[in-house]
């Protein structure tokens with residue numbers, strides 16, 4: 001069914017994230033540009049095919065503009081985003097490599113997509129028709145598109161049973177130039193037979209489209225886990241997201257990647273509690289001994305998940321200290337009774353590594369995710385826009 005064409009073309013706006021110059025609080029995310037470049041090189045070496053960087057959701061929380069410019073200069077051959085507004089943000093930042101918009105929803109924004117030379121991923125015939133009409137009206141050259149095949153994810157993509165009719169509609173629209181075929185894996189990190197099944201389906205769909213007279217330059221399927229663990233999935237290019245940021249959740253034996261984000265704050269308050277005293281909203285922590293409690297200015301409003309209340313840890317002076325009481329919107333309490341010498345102004349690391357006088361330790365996004373019942377992707381993208389990103393070369 002063709003959805004109704006709504007009124008005027010959409011104007012796409014982008015929200016603003018806190019910039020370093022706005023920062024008064026010591027809570028900040030530090031992004032290592034050299035680690036990003038290293039990870040890109042490492043993934044390209046392993047894959048042996050071009051890497052297109054998946055930089056949706058503000059480059060997984062790392063800041064899309066800076067990350068895109070860095071990776072483009074370092075050799076990323078394309079960029080994938082979810083939303084049109086994400087693509088526009090990158091074009092306005094000067095990115096010139098192809099930008100693939102993958103989310104499948106383009107609303108009434110074809111004019112914006114064409115104007116910014118973004119490449120849509122199509123999987124519905126009404127999208128083929130309405131985009132072709134827009135290109136025809138502008139009397140512009142044929143616009144490049146990728147088509148997604150649903151091989152088992154069942155979210156987006158042309159179902160195999162509808163491929164023939166989809167191809168028929170696409171062939172009737174010379175305004176669109178088919179550049180790529182793609183699919184997406186449901187369980188690349190955990191279910192090898194399912195990856196093989198999806199690849200078999202993708203191969204079958206490819207042969208059918210070729211028999212129906214369609215031609216395309218590239219086929220792609222692999223996310224980070226698939227490119228690392230399934231050589232057959234590497235095809236003509238790989239779409240790497242989390243690996244660029246230094247993580248390979250669920251893939252064993254990957255040692256060459258370097259986490260790109262570190263989140264740090266500082267102790268802004270310190271107190272000694274008597275045994276029996278409670279901490280925070282709902283008094284969910286009660287001291288069983290005389291305790292030293294430090295407060296840091298970061299809470300769930302910044303992306304420190306409330307699920308870490310009485311479960312997670314931070315690093316102070318190079319040593320782990322447990323989060324105690326409920327994480328609140330702007331503040332979190334930690335028990336530093338076993339971390340001697342803590343003072344106001346001491347650095348507190350919430351994500352990443354710290355070296356201090358008492359040792360050195362690391363809190364990985366995977367570990368934090370496991371404590372909070374989440375996944376590393378959500379931990380990274382969850383660092384909210386009020387936390388300024390500071391870019392570093394080391």
Ligand SMILES: Cc1ncc(COP(=O)(O)O)c(C=O)c1O
Nearest residue numbers: 054184223224239240241242243
């Ligand atoms: C279609 C698509 N391709 C590639 C990726 C990159 O996945 P990863 O971050 O696991 O590398 C994503 C991320 O969710 C995606 O949605």
